[in-house]
Amino acid sequence: MECQVGRLHVIAGCMSSGKTGELIRLLSRHAVVGDSVVVYKHNVDSRDGSKARSRLGTEMEARVVGSSAEIMAAGCRVVAIEEAQFFDEGLVDVVRRLLRDGNIVYATGLNQDFRGEPFGVMPTLMALADDISLLTAICQKCHAAGTRTQRIVDGKPAPWDSPLIWVGGADYYEARCPDCHEVPGRPEV
Numbered sequence: 315m316e317c318q319v320g321r322l323h324v325i326a327g328c329m330s331s332g333k334t335g336e337l338i339r340l341l342s343r344h345a346v347v348g349d350s351v352v353v354y355k356h357n358v359d360s361r362d363g364s365k366a367r368s369r370l371g372t373e374m375e376a377r378v379v380g381s382s383a384e385i386m387a388a389g390c391r392v393v394a395i396e397e398a399q400f401f402d403e404g405l406v407d408v409v410r411r412l413l414r415d416g417n418i419v420y421a422t423g424l425n426q427d428f429r430g431e432p433f434g435v436m437p438t439l440m441a442l443a444d445d446i447s448l449l450t451a452i453c454q455k456c457h458a459a460g461t462r463t464q465r466i467v468d469g470k471p472a473p474w475d476s477p478l479i480w481v482g483g484a485d486y487y488e489a490r491c492p493d494c495h496e497v498p499g500r501p502e503v
């Protein structure tokens with residue numbers, strides 16, 4: 315692929331909004347024309363090993379890394395970063411360098427954490443993006459548009475002060491609308 319002007323497309327949304335499926339769709343267009351595509355995912359996300367897998371059943375091979383410093387591109391290519399909210403703040407400079415060098419960059423991630431607050435580097439990446447796809451899910455309680463990620467621990471909504479990233483706990487996540495999103499202990503605004 316000829317070196318072009320770098321471009322950043324962020325695919326954001328809550329749990330179960332179809333971010334990985336959309337990423338795979340976007341990347342498949344590059345595969346058609348023979349662009350070199352590399353997908354990175356953080357090792358915090360141990361689901362599916364080295365695969366980026368969508369609920370549609372589509373999947374792509376991914377490189378599993380422990381920090382943003384391990385993300386690199388030799389020459390001009392298409393670089394995709396899955397679950398960007400798990401990465402350290404260094405990801406912003408990594409993405410800027412990739413763009414400067416003419417890479418096409420895609421990043422998926424949760425724009426809000428389980429409390430409904432901006433999540434990690436995602437707000438910054440969205441501010442730097444040339445394109446944003448902000449996806450919605452369906453609220454698992456009332457079937458309205460789901461824009462929030464509900465964390466549930468032992469069958470109850472997780473409290474405000476529970477850890478931001480909690481790996482290996484007996485917790486799970488649901489898409490919820492703002493009305494059905496519950497965060498016990500949330501400070502008044």
Ligand SMILES: [Zn+2]
Binds near residue numbers: 494495
């Ligand atoms: Zn709802």
